Each structure stands twice: as C-alpha cells, then as structure tokens.
Amino acid sequence: MSAPAERSVSVNGAPCRVWEKGRGSPAFYLAGFGGLPRWTPFLDRLAERRRVIAPSLPGFPGAAGHDRLDTLIDWVAATLDLVEGAGLAGGDLIGASVGGALAAEVTALSPGLVRRLVLIAPFGLYDPSAPPTDLWAQKPPSVPGLLCAEPKAYNDHMAPPEGVSAEEWPIITTRASEAAARLLWPLADTRLERRLHRIRCPTTILWGAADKLLPPSYAERFAKGIAGKTTTAIIPGAGHLADLDQPARVAEAVLTALG
C-alpha cells in the first residue's frame, strides 16, 4: 500500500489530520473505535475506484481537541467543521461505529451535505432488549475479540505505527477510547432516533454478522427510522469493525452502494 497524502483541518483551533488517496469522485470516511492509526486495506480497495478522504475526528489518532467538546451539539458542529473543511459538499459519506453515529447526525442536520450515506455498524441508538456492550468496562485482553471477529485484525491495526514512541502510543490509544467515551458514555444512546427521519438521502447499512458490541438487529432500527431509501447488508465473518475484518467484502458493498 502506498501512503495517503496528508493535510490538516482546524476544528475549534485544534488540528485534525485528513488523509487522502485515489482518484474519482470523492468518498469521505469517518472511522470507528480506535480511529485510524494507519491506512487500511479497506480504504486502499476503495481508493482503487474513488478519491478516498479520511478526516480524523477530534481525539482520535491524528487529531486533537476532543476535550473541548462537552455536548452532542459540540460534537456535531465539530464534525461539520471537519468534513466541510475536508471538502465534503454534496458528496458521499461513509461512517463506521463511532464515526457512523456522527455521520448520521451531520447528514440529518445539514441538508444537501451528503449525496449517498453508508453506515457501518453505527452507534447512536439504544435497544433496551439488546443494549450495547460496555466496551469501557473490559479487561484489556478481551477488547480485540469484542471489536473484531478476528482479534488479530484489530491487533494489527492498533499496533504502534512507525515513528511513535512506545511510551506515547498507549496514551494515544487511550485518548481515542476516551474520545469515544466522551461522546457515548454511558449507554451509547445519543438519541439519534429522534433525528433519523431527517436522513433523506439513499442510505446503505452494513453490519458485521458477528458484531459483539452492537448486534446486527440494530440495522433494522436504523432502516426503519431513516426517511431515504435504505439497503441493508449483513457481512459474514465480520465483527463490529467490519472493514478491518473483511476489507474486500465491505469495500465491495460500499462501492456497490455508492454506484
């Protein structure tokens, strides 16, 4: 894989990294738990056909400023600043996990911002009969197996990237976990349900069949709430971070969805 081009967008005065690779019409990607410590095979597949733009949300690797965001409206405004600053204006948006919750929010609240939306196991809803697993109350060794069907996929993704010291890396990964917690603590219910009807663009919902954080039954709740035409696909062999587990399958599904 060749390295993506890198630039920065300022959000509330804090720099947020934007990675970009490939040619074609733009597809924006907001990552989930853990963020993007490195470029991934999934994004590389997309970049064969699209110009892939991956901005880092505040607090996730490459981006600062989560500690300035106190409320959901702060997060939504920051996400708008971020994706608009990265160039999103009527293009396609893909959001996974934590990034999926915010992708859904900005699509709901900013008409015309998004042409087609893809949500990969997004957070934001709460089903009392199947509450999200508490990822922040886990012993560290069990975390990879909760996030990916194949723990190695997660461990490889989260290994210290080149150029980061062994002392600093755990602080960066803890910060990413904290940023997710800051948005979603304690129940991961952002009350998105109340705004789903404002999503009017065609939306594809992808879910790992083996998601241990949010069961695939959530896909249906999203599909029911969204006003635009929805398509749902369950990805076999994938956990919560489905695009880490099954890069080729998820990329194919995304490319099909974006047309």
Add this chain to the structure above:
Amino acid sequence: MKLLWFHLMPYTELPDDFRERHNSVWVDIDRGLLDPAVAHRLYNEFMDELEYAAAAGFDAVCVNEHHANGYGLMPSPNLIAAALARRTSDAALCILGNSLALYNPPTRVAEEMAMIDCISGGRLIAGFPVGTPMDTCFAYGQNPSTLRARYLEAHDLVLEAWTRRETFAFNGRFNQLRYVNTWPHPVQKPHPPIWIPGGGSVETWQWCAAMDYVYCYLSYFGYKAGRETMMGFWREMERLGKDRNPYRAGFLQFVGVAETRDEAVKLYKEPAEYFYGRCLHVDSRYVNPPGYNSEATQRARVTSQVVTAAQRAATFSGGATWDEILAKGFVIIGSPDEVAMQLRQVAVDLNVGHLMLLLQFGNMGRDLANHNTRLFAERVLPQLRDLYDKDWEDRWWPKPLPKQDRAVPQPPVREAAE
C-alpha cells in the same frame, strides 16, 4: 497532632465464599447479599461506634461516600454526619467527602454541608474527593472524560456559594444557575476547612498547595506502601516553596490494639482477613475508564490509588493473607505501647499531622470496635497528642462557635398524660 476516627461502614455479612462466587464488591455487587434488617442493625451499631469514639476523646469522627459498595454503606455520608452533629459535642465532623461532580446542581453540597456546620456549631471539615471510577463513572454514570472538569467547576461553585455575600448567577461550562443563594451558609468563615482525599497525582498536590487545602492519602495498604506517595507530596511542597507543616497532610491507617500482641492477633486477624479478602474484591474492569486519569498522570506513570488497590486486591489469595497484612503494614497491631511507638514513627516518617485511624474494619462487631477504640483513646492517644503541637499550627482545623454559644440538644420531654 490530631487523631481522627474513621468509619467505612462495611457490610459485615458477606459470605465466606464471596471471592469465589461473586464478581465484585463494587458496582455490580449482588443485591441479594444485603439484608436490610442487617443493615438496620449495622447502621445503628456503626453510629454507636462513631459516637463512642467522639466521647472517648478522638479529635474528629470521619465518614465518607461510596456507591454500590459492599464495604462502604454510606452513599450519603451527610446523613450520618447530620445525626452525629446532634449526638456529639466537641469532636470535629470530617466528611471525606462529597464527590462534587455527582451532585446536580453542586449547590446541594454547599447547602447540606452548611446545614451540618450550623447544626454542629461549626465543627465541619469539608472533604471533596473526585471520587473513584467505580463510584463516579460506573455507579453514577458520570463521563470519565469530563469528570475532573466538572469536579473543579463544582468546587468553584460551592466555594462561591459559601463565601459570596449576595445572590449571584453562575454561568459555568457544566452548570448554569440564575440564582445561587445558599441558605443557610456555614458558621465557619470564610468557609469550613477543605480537605482533599486523593491518589498520588502531582496535579492534585499542586492544586492543594495552590488552594491551601489539606491533602489526604486514604490508602488501605498502610504506611509502607503510602510512604512513596507521601514523600512525593512533600517533595512537591518543597519545590513549590511551601513549608513542611505536617497539618497539610492526612493519612489513613488500620490499627488493632490489645493488651498484648498475641491477643491482638487473636482479636484482629479475622476482621482484617475479611476486609482484605472480601471487601477489596473489586472487578478490575471498573478501575480504569478512559479519561479518568489525565494524560499528565499517565505520562508520569503514576497509577491512581484505586488502580493500585484493585491490582493489589487481585493478587491476594487464601492462606498468606494475614502474614502479608502484617508484614506489609496494612494493619498495625499490638499492645498500646507498641502501637503508640509505631504510629509515632509513622507520623514522623510521613510527616503527617492528621492521622486517621480505622479501628473498626471488616466484619468487626461493636464490642470489639469499642474495645479497640477505648484502648486507643486511653493508652495510645495520650502518647501521640504532643507531636507537632509546639512547632506547627493546624490552620486547617474547624473553628467552632465558643462553647458557651453552642446549643445543647435537649432530650424530648413527655407531656403529662391527658
């Protein structure tokens, strides 16, 4: 020096196989383990013990706040302190404390503590801990990423509520109040002494120094484990140009006194094993939510006290427990003279002027707790009292109303039968 009698209020009837059959003493402790009829008896006995300690001559009685916790039956220490305010006359009432970020709005703390200060005639010590992750982030659902900012803002609000002379608006990051006007306000002016129970973070030490507050290290692991933390505290005070007034610090120690050391072993082995075995059985899943420790603290590689506690507790296993408890100084036991000698050494070594004693611990019953308290008050306390008193002023002790101006609670008088 000051000697303070501290109660955790542990539930004393956790089953023998608690460690094997139950997940955690905290957060998700099995509801079925608590019998409210037992709690009724325990609260009354524990309050007897606190009143006994106050009457026996301890400088203060201390209560603290825990939630969903099998070794701490005081979700609201203020309730106990309010009752003690009526049933004690001279001892300071040390609430260690209220976890400020948990109160909405935090002016509730300003009000309740002001009430206790008024009822007691100015005997309150106001403790403000951040609170453990188990209490705050899990049992009370607070966001670990905003907890400290909320705590600091709540502190500012409470302080303003106590000290400002007019009704004011508070437009904080997390709290917005159009009218803040705490009625009553405290007897003690400008406000009751503020003590900060904390782990070993440099930021807490610096804040205590800047605000001129007492720093309390409430470790369950005794003076040997606490030494490093207290040395760090004093090094930081020196770096900041603060004096070595031992009353800047408080330290907690488990103690068991008997006529002889052999008898102390007989009396205190079981309750100590109960505490260090069952009461510290905390599921490590709850000790380190992301954001609870600041990045500066992570970088300093200072693990918080609770992390250390849970890790230590996790290493305990069956038979060796009592030896470890004694060898590592978790509990100091012995004859009155032996205990006095050791505690004097601890106080000097750690340079601590406020020594908090846990004389009831684990499943210890009222008779034994009172026995321990009486021996300590009569034969240990007099050997420690003089320490530091000539050289240092305790600027962090309550200043109650003059004795002659204080109300005396009156027993109810029955009207003559109709």
